Amino acid sequence: LSYEYIAGRLKEISPALATKRTIVAHLGNGASLCAMRDGRSFDTTMGFSALDGLVMGTRCGAIDPGVLLYFVLERGIAGEALQHMLYEESGLLGISGISGDMRTLEASDNPHAREAVELFAFRAAREAAA
Numbered sequence: 001l002s003y004e005y006i007a008g009r010l011k012e013i014s015p016a017l018a019t020k021r022t023i024v025a026h027l028g029n030g031a032s033l034c035a036m037r038d039g040r041s042f043d044t045t046m047g048f049s050a051l052d053g054l055v056m057g058t059r060c061g062a063i064d065p066g067v068l069l070y071f072v073l074e075r076g077i078a079g080e081a082l083q084h085m086l087y088e089e090s091g092l093l094g095i096s097g098i099s100g101d102m103r104t105l106e107a108s109d110n111p112h113a114r115e116a117v118e119l120f121a122f123r124a125a126r127e128a129a130a
Helices: 002-013 065-073 079-088 091-096 102-107 111-129
Strands: 021-027 031-037 040-044
Touching: 002 021, 002 031, 002 040, 021 111, 031 111, 065 079, 091 102, 091 111, 102 111
Parallel strands: none
Antiparallel strands: 021 031, 031 040
């Protein structure tokens, strides 16, 4: 719905721009990108669930399925515990070990906070370039 609203506003504000190819970013605790053409979405970083796509505040973003197999087979983490970890303890929080809030991470001099911010920026740029 966020992208539908933005597409509508873009048509009102700049009709010429609304007919072009545009990348729209929703960057908050949840994050995604949407490629639009002629005011319509034709690709997005979102997948089957809210876990896919960009790294988010507490959600992992796109992840190698082998990681899930590792947690289940090697670490014995499965079911609701795995779901909780992927939705609530991953992303910027999991990388930094400090917070899932970008403002907190940017204000920190902790190298893990810097790593989380850099990974977020890298992944967003990589997806936008794709």
